[in-house]
Amino acid sequence: MAETKKLSIIAFSGDFDKLTAVFTLATGAAAVGYEVNIFFTFWGLDAIKRKQGRSFTGGNWLTKLFGFMMGGLKVTPTSRFNFLGAGPQIFRYLMRKNNVATLEELVEAAKLLGINLYACEMAIHVLGLKKEDFIPEVKDVLGVASFLNLSEGGQTLFI
Amino acid sequence: MTFVKTKIELSKLQAGDILEVQLSEGEPLDNVPRNAKDQGYNVIAIEHVEGTTHKVIIQK
Numbered sequence: 001m002a003e004t005k006k007l008s009i010i011a012f013s014g015d016f017d018k019l020t021a022v023f024t025l026a027t028g029a030a031a032v033g034y035e036v037n038i039f040f041t042f043w044g045l046d047a048i049k050r051k052q053g054r055s056f057t058g059g060n061w062l063t064k065l066f067g068f069m070m071g072g073l074k075v076t077p078t079s080r081f082n083f084l085g086a087g088p089q090i091f092r093y094l095m096r097k098n099n100v101a102t103l104e105e106l107v108e109a110a111k112l113l114g115i116n117l118y119a120c121e122m123a124i125h126v127l128g129l130k131k132e133d134f135i136p137e138v139k140d141v142l143g144v145a146s147f148l149n150l151s152e153g154g155q156t157l158f159i
Numbered sequence: 160m161t162f163v164k165t166k167i168e169l170s171k172l173q174a175g176d177i178l179e180v181q182l183s184e185g186e187p188l189d190n191v192p193r194n195a196k197d198q199g200y201n202v203i204a205i206e207h208v209e210g211t212t213h214k215v216i217i218q219k
Binding site: 024027028030031032033100101106109112113 | 198
């Protein structure tokens with residue numbers, strides 16, 4: 001292969017279905033030899049929190065409450081058919097039944113494939129979070145300029 | 160996703176080791192051997208198992 005292809009994804013949504021799209025694209029691309037960067041911002045940060053359930057993570061009472069309401073990977077809602085939180089469990093059941101990787105399996109695959117995970121500096125600041133609140137695989141906390149640098153010369157998606 | 164799983168399994172092996180992957184017809188069967196070859200792995204054989212299931216043997 002002449003040069004490495006590159007895919008950079010801005011993961012803005014914290015929805016179960018959209019995060020599934022992020023990680024399906026990312027792992028698929030990484031498996032066929034792409035360099036893959038995912039830049040998690042705002043709601044998307046839920047996917048890479050160390051605590052996957054609900055917890056009062058944050059700086060002051062307001063961000064702690066937001067932290068609890070947002071939760072982590074295990075409590076992400078679906079963008080449609082959420083049914084008060086039952087939706088993601090129904091989709092997980094359907095995915096397992098059809099031998100399709102669940103969101104959790106995709107995240108594990110992303111780690112194994114060495115996908116570069118980044119957290120948005122501004123968003124974590126606003127939400128009162130720290131680098132330690134995220135899984136250790138998160139490589140760095142970045143701003144827009146650094147992300148543009150990383151993604152230069154490849155394809156970029158916003159999900 | 161099938162290739163993602165294949166790739167992860169391959170990454171655990173040593174050069175020269177053999178991996179056997181069972182695949183369904185259609186997209187997985189087209190895509191896994193093609194990508195394995197593209198990435199420099201040796202696709203030794205593709206055998207029909209039963210029904211729509213096939214077996215691909217890949218050497219790292």
